[in-house]
Amino acid sequence: MMQDQHISQRFHTQLVLPNFGIEAQKQLLQAKVLVIGAGGLGCPCIQYLLAAGIGSIGVCDGDVVVLSNLHRQILFTAADVGKKKAELIKERYLTEDSACQVVAYNSYLDTEQALSIFPLYDIIVDCTDDLATRYLINDASKLLSKPLVFAAIYQYQAQLAVFNTSKSSIQLRDVFEEQSLNPSTTCNEAGVLGAVTGLVGTLQALEVIKYLANLPGQLCNEMLVCDFSSYQFSKMKINNSNKKDKGPKDIEEFSKRDYRQACLSKQLASKQLDQAAFVNLIEKGNTQIVDVRNAGELPQVLPFDAENIPLDVLLKFPEKISSEKTILLFCHSGIRSQIALDFLSDECQINNVFHLKGGILKWNHYD
Amino acid sequence: MDEYIKILLFGNLVEIVGGCELTFPYVADTETLIEALYAKYENLRAQTFSIAVNKSIILENTKIENRDEVALLPPFSGG
Numbered sequence: 001m002m003q004d005q006h007i008s009q010r011f012h013t014q015l016v017l018p019n020f021g022i023e024a025q026k027q028l029l030q031a032k033v034l035v036i037g038a039g040g041l042g043c044p045c046i047q048y049l050l051a052a053g054i055g056s057i058g059v060c061d062g063d064v065v066v067l068s069n070l071h072r073q074i075l076f077t078a079a080d081v082g083k084k085k086a087e088l089i090k091e092r093y094l095t096e097d098s099a100c101q102v103v104a105y106n107s108y109l110d111t112e113q114a115l116s117i118f119p120l121y122d123i124i125v126d127c128t129d130d131l132a133t134r135y136l137i138n139d140a141s142k143l144l145s146k147p148l149v150f151a152a153i154y155q156y157q158a159q160l161a162v163f164n165t166s167k168s169s170i171q172l173r174d175v176f177e178e179q180s181l182n183p184s185t186t187c188n189e190a191g192v193l194g195a196v197t198g199l200v201g202t203l204q205a206l207e208v209i210k211y212l213a214n215l216p217g218q219l220c221n222e223m224l225v226c227d228f229s230s231y232q233f234s235k236m237k238i239n240n241s242n243k244k245d246k247g248p249k250d251i252e253e254f255s256k257r258d259y260r261q262a263c264l265s266k267q268l269a270s271k272q273l274d275q276a277a278f279v280n281l282i283e284k285g286n287t288q289i290v291d292v293r294n295a296g297e298l299p300q301v302l303p304f305d306a307e308n309i310p311l312d313v314l315l316k317f318p319e320k321i322s323s324e325k326t327i328l329l330f331c332h333s334g335i336r337s338q339i340a341l342d343f344l345s346d347e348c349q350i351n352n353v354f355h356l357k358g359g360i361l362k363w364n365h366y367d
Numbered sequence: 368m369d370e371y372i373k374i375l376l377f378g379n380l381v382e383i384v385g386g387c388e389l390t391f392p393y394v395a396d397t398e399t400l401i402e403a404l405y406a407k408y409e410n411l412r413a414q415t416f417s418i419a420v421n422k423s424i425i426l427e428n429t430k431i432e433n434r435d436e437v438a439l440l441p442p443f444s445g446g
Contacts, residue, residue: 041446129446152443154378159443175424176417176442187445190379197446223424225377225440227387236438237423270413 002029002099011053024213025053031212032120034058036109036137037127038085040072040187040197041151041204045127047075048205050093054212056101058121059086062108072187072194109133111255114140123147123211125204129186130276132259138163138172139247139254148172149207151200155190156229158200161238162207162219170221170240173247189275189362196228271341272334272357279303281326281354288325290314291360292340293332301330301360311336318348330356372400372431375438383410398428400437416441 004022008015011025031054035042038061049057065073065080065088073085080088086104093102105117109128114136118124124146126137134152141148141164148163150172163171187197203224210218222235248254273281281287282304291306292314309320311331321327321344329337329344337355344350356363370393381387384404394400397418405412419438420429431437 037446039446127446129444131442131444134444151446153445154441154443157377157443159440190445192445225438227377230387234422234438236419236440239424239426272413 019215027212028053029055032056032122034121035125036060041201042127043073043075044198044201045205048202050100052209058103059089060105060109061086072197118144118146125149135178136259142171149204151204158226160203161223170238174238174240271354273354278356286325287328288322289328292336314340327353331359333359333361370433373436378441380439384408393433396428396430
């Protein structure tokens with residue numbers, strides 16, 4: 001533990017703030033924060049938390065650094081490509097500053113791990129990039145009564161909220177019911193500027209500090225919706241009195257729940273798949289993968305073998321489509337494959353047919 | 368238009384509707400409004416979103432007043 005004099009010097013500029021002070025700083029120094037996801041949101045969040053004097057940070061991420069991360073994941077450099085993100089952050093802060101402790105969890109969070117590590121922390125920060133994990137984190141935080149700072153991004157827009165700060169506070173399911181899952185859109189698919197993830201990850205760090213230091217103005221029962229393109233910010237009020245979607249009722253139900261499968265089944269019902277779900281069905285086998293673009297259209301498809309049946313041919317000769325197999329359709333941007341899907345489902349009564357949302361244009365070759 | 372509703376779109380709904388804000392002829396409640404939007408923007412039907420009336424998220428059909436602001440908020444997942 002740091003001496004008071006050292007604390008006063010090092011954190012002077014935040015100590016003199018109204019409503020802050022030595023006691024608030026001591027709260028930060030004793031605090032344990034778990035950050036899940038060390039990507040575009042996680043990197044700036046972790047940096048500001050450690051600089052503010054958080055005592056211990058757990059970093060949970062099973063991913064390795066790839067080149068296309070570097071524009072927004074500013075804790076990493078080109079020399080880090082191929083290395084585990086959580087481990088890199090731990091090593092970096094071991095040498096830079098021994099006053100704070102970083103614990104690395106080099107795996108993707110699952111229900112078992114959530115139950116074992118959440119109790120070790122005072123507050124959880126969701127910096128992940130897929131909805132299935134976000135519901136898992138929400139449910140574990142709710143069941144274990146841990147405050148949760150949530151943020152998510154779509155291009156220039158962001159959503160930020162703080163859940164579970166008290167028994168009456170809201171959770172993710174009060175804002176978005178799980179049955180309303182759209183196929184997940186990651187930053188790699190939709191595109192994002194590093195400056196935007198940087199701002200939003202920093203807002204998450206700010207909410208953690210406000211909570212731990214008991215500062216005024218904490219987000220409570222509302223969601224901040226930001227558009228960084230137009231600089232429009234709105235706080236949407238959320239009422240938790242009329243919950244429809246309650247999630248797992250206890251630890252046992254939570255442990256048995258397959259979050260990824262729940263997300264996948266929603267996509268299967270909607271017939272439009274994101275890249276992960278599309279690959280999942282290819283791996284299950286017995287598929288006919290059909291490229292409904294015209295012959296020779298670019299980009300060429302490399303990740304899997306597909307049969308080319310242009311849309312106009314398919315509409316004339318639907319017998320080219322197997323009724324015995326799972327049919328996976330794709331095109332350039334997802335419009336022609338949707339037309340083919342509607343035709344096969346409605347006119348030909350083929351039910352086991354899906355299409356790739358956003359088309360091959362959105363296929364991510366880099367991560 | 369004397370009586371209208373201001374609609375704010377977020378996330379991928381902007382691409383579907385072709386803008387982040389639009390004014391729509393007045394209707395009395397959110398269910399009627401969403402049906403009218405589905406009729407005009409067919410691709411909206413495949414999307415899911417929460418609805419906020421005057422910056423308050425609603426869970427069931429809600430009465431709308433003239434010139435109210437209705438926001439359609441899809442869940443974001445990126446990070």
